[in-house]
Structure formats: structure tokens, C-alpha cells
Amino acid sequence: xxxxxxxxxxxxxxxxxxxxxxxxxxxxxxxxxxxxxxxxxxxxxxxxxxxxxxxxxxxxxxxxxxxxxxxxxxxxxxxxxxxxxxxxxxxxxxxxxxxxxxxxxxxxxxxxxxxxxxxxxxxxxxxxxxxxxxxxxxxxxxxxxxxxxxxxxxxxxxxxxxxxxxxxxxxxxxxxxxxxxxxxxxxxxxxxxxxxxxxxxxxxxxxxxxxxxxxxxxxxxxxxxxxxxxxxxxxxxxxxxxxxxxxxxxxxxxxxxxxxxxxxxxxxxxxxxxxxxxxxxxxxxxxxxxxxx
Numbered sequence: 515x516x517x518x519x520x521x522x523x524x525x526x527x528x529x530x531x532x533x534x535x536x537x538x539x540x541x542x543x544x545x546x547x548x549x550x551x552x553x554x555x556x557x558x559x560x561x562x563x564x565x566x567x568x569x570x571x572x573x574x575x576x577x578x579x580x581x582x583x584x585x586x587x588x589x590x591x592x593x594x595x596x597x598x599x600x601x602x603x604x605x606x607x608x609x610x611x612x613x614x615x616x617x618x619x620x621x622x623x624x625x626x627x628x629x630x631x632x633x634x635x636x637x638x639x640x641x642x643x644x645x646x647x648x649x650x651x652x653x654x655x656x657x658x659x660x661x662x663x664x665x666x667x668x669x670x671x672x673x674x675x676x677x678x679x680x681x682x683x684x685x686x687x688x689x690x691x692x693x694x695x696x697x698x699x700x701x702x703x704x705x706x707x708x709x710x711x712x713x714x715x716x717x718x719x720x721x722x723x724x725x726x727x728x729x730x731x732x733x734x735x736x737x738x739x740x741x742x743x744x745x746x747x748x749x750x751x752x753x754x755x756x757x758x759x760x761x762x763x764x765x766x767x768x769x770x771x772x773x774x775x776x777x778x779x780x781x782x783x784x785x786x787x788x789x790x791x792x793x794x795x796x797x798x799x800x801x802x803x804x805x806x807x
Contacts, residue, residue, distance in 0.1 A: 524609060524779065529624045529631075530766040533781065536632035537760060542639060544720055544727060546689040547753040548800075549643050549787075555759035557600045557784040565597040568757070568788050598759075598788035603638060605631070606769075608776040631781065639758065642787045644691055645735045646756055650789035651749045651803030658804035661738070661745050665696035665806045667703055667711070670723060673750045676802035683796060684753045690728040693736035693746040696806055697728065726750075738805050745805050755800025756789035 534553070542549055557566065609627070616623040651657060658672045674681055681687075692700065700723065703711040712721050712728065720727040738745035761784045769778045793800045 524612065524623055524627055524768065526766040526768060529627055529779075530764050530781075532624055532628035533631050533766065534762060534764050536628050537635060537764075537783070540632055540636045540639075542636065542758070543643055543689060544729060546727060546751070547685075548647070548689050548751040549756045549758050550754060552757060552759045553762045555600075555761045555784060555786060557761055557786070559602070559782075559784075561600045562602045562784065564600050566600055566759075566786050568596045568598050568786070568790075596788065596791060598786035600784055600786050601642070602782065602784055603635065604780065604782040605634060606778050606780045607631070608771075608774070609768075609779050610776055627779065631779075635783065639785075639787070641731075641733060643756065643758070644729075644731045644733055646787050646789045647691060647749050647751050647801050648735050648747050648803060650756075650791065650799055651801045652747060652805075654791060654799050656799050656802040658802070660804050660806040661741070663807060665692075665699040665746075665748060665804075669748070669804045669806055670711075673748070673802045673804045677752070677798060680793075680796050680798050684793065684800065686752065687726050687750045688753045689751050690723055690726055690748065691731050691736070691751065692728060692748045694730050694732050695744070695746050696748050697730045699806075700728070743807060745807055747803050747805050749801050749803045752793070752800040754793060756787070758785055758787050760785040 538551060538553055540551070542551060555566070557564075607630075612627055613623045616626040619626070656676045658669065658676065660666075660669045660672070674687065697712075701710070701712045701721075705711060711723055715722050715725075718727065720729060722728060736747045738747060764781060764783055767780045769780055770776075771778050789799070789801060791799055
């Protein structure tokens with residue numbers, strides 16, 4: 515007589531805990547650090563679509579040089595705020611076969627379920643982050659107009675120039691995000707000795723320009739609206755350019771779809787995704803963009 519083991523059962527409380535841990539530790543945007551992940555958002559169904567306050571400290575500028583026999587001029591540390599909209603994400607997934615697959619791998623079904631849920635959640639959040647980056651890059655003074663030509667070396671330089679003397683702050687550029695058209699244009703670029711600029715790095719999933727990872731995104735937000743011929747946005751983002759807040763009390767529920775003869779697992783997460791107009795302690799946004807053919 516076979517015995518049902520705990521590892522064969524999906525336990526909502528256990529899965530919710532594992533799912534929350536997975537979100538908190540997920541490798542957002544290929545681990546670039548462009549967005550920080552923050553649990554603790556106090557939001558639920560009633561706050562969906564509402565704006566929440568995103569606080570940050572304004573820069574106090576550079577240190578003062580005190581003249582001989584002079585005195586410092588006191589500065590005030592001030593806190594400003596921006597707003598981000600609460601988004602509702604979730605999924606309803608048939609659990610058929612999960613226990614069988616987990617057992618074939620010698621693993622707990624809750625671990626396998628959490629991995630799959632986090633993977634789907636991460637894919638959607640990566641899309642939201644990419645959208646947030648381009649929205650900030652084109653709405654601020656950080657946009658380069660290269661619409662008269664295809665993506666080239668000058669666009670790499672001009673995009674970086676937008677950061678001014680803050681280019682190296684926060685570790686400098688951590689990630690380029692390109693629509694596939696400029697991505698493949700970049701693949702044809704080379705330096706003065708003929709060496710390609712877009713190159714692979716051993717052990718890395720992404721190609722690199724100037725040792726900075728390059729992510730490809732064909733999302734519609736990376737197309738310049740109503741442009742003819744077509745134009746495309748490319749962004750360069752720094753570490754800490756944005757942040758995500760999500761609710762910690764994630765609920766996992768089980769339900770039965772009798773019409774489909776399937777057991778369903780359902781979750782809901784409320785979050786806010788935001789790219790700062792001015793980086794914490796700086797004077798510029800942490801993302802710059804260029805539009806090209």
C-alpha cells in the first residue's frame with residue numbers, strides 16, 4: 515500500500531513562504547542591480563491602480579572648502595518624493611502532474627512549484643522594469659536624438675554623455691537595453707583595429723558593449739510611436755535607477771475547476787515599479803536613452 519508523503523502535497527502556506535523568498539531573491543534584469551527589490555508594500559485589492567509615495571533624499575552637493583578663519587554654511591538634508599502606481603499581478607495554474615515531476619527529480623513539490631511561479635513572475639516583472647526604464651529615459655532630458663541614422667558608436671558615446679559627471683556614480687552603467695534592430699546593428703560595430711564592440715563573455719548569458727551587459731527587448735515601448743521609417747529606443751541604465759516594492763503577505767490559494775477536471779493554484783501580488791526622475795543623492799535620472807533608425 516502506497517503512502518502519501520508530505521513532499522507529494524502542495525501546502526499553500528509553505529508554498530507562499532517559498533514564493534515570497536523567491537521574489538525577494540530573484541535575479542531581476544539579469545542581476546544588473548538596476549532595480550532594487552523591496553518587500554513591505556502595504557497594498558491590496560483596494561489600492562490597485564492608486565499612486566503610492568516613493569521617497570528619496572535630495573543631493574546635498576559637494577563638500578564645502580572652508581576659507582581660512584572661515585566657517586561652514588549649514589545645509590539641510592531634504593526629502594523629496596515621487597509617485598508610483600500599484601499594479602496587480604497574479605496567475606492561475608493547473609497543478610496536474612507537478613507532484614509526479616517533483617518526485618521524478620527527488621524534490622519537494624512545493625520547491626518545484628515555487629520555482630515555476632517565480633520564473634513566470636520574474637518574466638513579467640522584467641517586462642515592467644524595461645517599460646519603466648524607457649518611459650523615464652524618453653520623458654526627461656536624458657534622450658539623445660539619433661533618428662537620422664542607425665545605431666552606431668556615436669550613440670554609445672552620446673548616451674553616456676547625458677549622465678555628465680555623474681556617469682561613474684553608483685558603479686556607472688550596469689545594463690543596456692536594446693530593441694532587436696539596433697541590437698543587430700550594434701553587432702556589426704567594431705573599434706579602430708576591427709575588433710567587434712558587441713562581444714560574448716564566458717559564463718554570461720548576455721553579450722556586452724564596453725563590458726556592460728546588453729539585453730534585447732522587442733517590447734512595443736522600444737518602438738518610437740508613429741515614426742516612419744521605423745525608429746527604435748535604446749537605453750543605458752545605472753545601478754539603483756529604479757525600485758520595486760511588493761506586498762509580503764502573498765496568498766496562495768487552491769481551487770478546483772470541475773469543468774476542466776483540474777486543480778488550480780492561484781496567487782496575487784501587488785507591487786509598484788518606479789524609475790526615479792532623479793537618483794538618490796544625485797541630480798540626474800539613472801537612465802539615458804537614444805532613438806535611432
